[in-house]
Amino acid sequence: QVQLVQSGAEVKKPGSSVRVSCRTSGASFNTYIVAWLRQAPGQGLEWMGKIVPIVGVGDKAHKFQGRVTFTADKSTSTAYMDLSSLTSADTAVYYCARETSQGYFDFWGQGSPVIVSS
């Protein structure tokens, strides 16, 4: 049973950074592509990028270039998303998901709310 379990809610000040973790189980971490997506309140879904843990490289949506970093710890089967220079526009629920080799998302974490407020 594939599972992705994310870290809890965060409240951050504008200009600061946030780290969200995503612990995986139920399949070899070496077979994963971990994607990161977000959903602002009342809005749709937005793909931020992905990481391939076995090689430690991935891809980022153009919008987040220079502001987001994806890493993975193979020893704990955990992926991380770091987002810097936060503004109120970054207030959202952040999801990790398993991205298939084709590019759709078959298993999702439960979501991590991030609130950016002064």
Add this chain to the structure above:
Amino acid sequence: EIVLTQSPDTVSLSPGEGATLSCRASQSVSSRWVAWYQQKPGQTPRLLIYGASNRATGIPDRFSGSGSGTDFTLTISRVEPEDFAVYYCQQYAASRTFGQGTKVEMK
């Protein structure tokens, strides 16, 4: 970037009625690389359809997907009470983008 536009924004139905949800792409989506997701309030999105017409594991056969090129459709043959939710299409031919969603609400 491929922009996906879903219609309608909201559809009101009674249980047992059929639903047809549309997803139009700003340019052709190669290899029919379109997926559909269902999201209920406060819940995580759930994969319904991938490859435009393939049902994901455990998805009831009242859900079906079709289409090619720039026009894709999700059909719910007979809406059940648990189907009231927001539905999103996604393309994965060029990066990954989502439509804005269609809300299926109870009439």
